[in-house]
Amino acid sequence: MFTKKELKQGVVSLAKKYLFPDFSNKLVWILVVTGISLLPTPKAIFVVLFEMGIEFINVNEIGPVAIPSFDLGESSYIEGLVLILCGLVYGLLSRLISSKTSLNQKSHTSKDGLLFDSFLKVLPSDSMSITLLKNHDFKESFDIDALKELISFVNDWSSAENCFVDEEMESNKQYFLDQCLRFQQLVEGLVGESSIGIVSISPDRRAGGFDLPEWAEDDIVEVNKKAREIFESHQLLIKNLQGMLATID
Numbered sequence: 001m002f003t004k005k006e007l008k009q010g011v012v013s014l015a016k017k018y019l020f021p022d023f024s025n026k027l028v029w030i031l032v033v034t035g036i037s038l039l040p041t042p043k044a045i046f047v048v049l050f051e052m053g054i055e056f057i058n059v060n061e062i063g064p065v066a067i068p069s070f071d072l073g074e075s076s077y078i079e080g081l082v083l084i085l086c087g088l089v090y091g092l093l094s095r096l097i098s099s100k101t102s103l104n105q106k107s108h109t110s111k112d113g114l115l116f117d118s119f120l121k122v123l124p125s126d127s128m129s130i131t132l133l134k135n136h137d138f139k140e141s142f143d144i145d146a147l148k149e150l151i152s153f154v155n156d157w158s159s160a161e162n163c164f165v166d167e168e169m170e171s172n173k174q175y176f177l178d179q180c181l182r183f184q185q186l187v188e189g190l191v192g193e194s195s196i197g198i199v200s201i202s203p204d205r206r207a208g209g210f211d212l213p214e215w216a217e218d219d220i221v222e223v224n225k226k227a228r229e230i231f232e233s234h235q236l237l238i239k240n241l242q243g244m245l246a247t248i249d
Helices: 004-018 026-038 041-059 074-122 128-135 144-156 167-191 214-248
Strands: none
Touching: 074 144, 074 214, 128 144, 128 214, 144 167, 167 214
16 A cells, blocks of 8 residues: 555656656747746736826826827737747657656667577576587587577577567677588588587598598688677677667666
C-alpha cells in the first residue's frame, strides 16, 4: 500500500510531467512569448490608469478633459490566446511522444540486453572455441569438437530471432558472424566437413608424416591468422555491445 505522502508525490510528479509545458523546447517558448506579447493586458492597464487620471482632473475641477477612446485590439487578444494555447498543446504532445519513444527505446534495450546475455552464454570468452582460437597453433592437430560452439553460433545466429533491434549492434554482430562463417568454411575445406575427433590442417600430419610442403605451411599460416582475427573481433564485439547498451540506458 502507498502512503499519503507517496501518493501526493506521485500525483505532483504526473502533473509536472503532463500538465505543464516543457519550456526547454524552443518552439514552445516562441509560441507562448509571442502570444503573451499580443495580449492587450499592458494596454488595458494603461487605459484604466489613464481614465482614473482624467476622472481625478475632472473631480478636482482642474479642467474638463474628455476621455479618448482606445482600441484594445480584440483580434490581437484572440490571436495571442491561440498562440499560447498552441504552444501549451505542442509542449504536451511533445512530452507524450517523448515518453512513448523513451518507453519503446527501453523495450528495445531490454530485448537487446537479453540477447547479449544469450550471446555470452553461447560463445563466452572462456568457451572451448574462443580458447582454441586464442591459444592454439594450427600446425598441431586439434579436436574438431572444440569448434562446436563457434559452429553452433554460425548456424543459429543468422535467424531473425537472434537479431539485435539496434541497427549498429546488429551490424557489429553480423560482421563477426561473417568472419566465423568464413573461418568454418576454411577449416572444413582443409580437414573435411564430416571430420570427427582429432584432426590436422596438414594432410602429412594426418598421415603421420613430418615434412610439410610449402602450400601446407601457407594454409597453417592463414588459419592461424584468421583464428587470431576472430578472437580479437570477439573481444571487441563484447566491448562494443556493452558500451552501446550502456549508452542507450
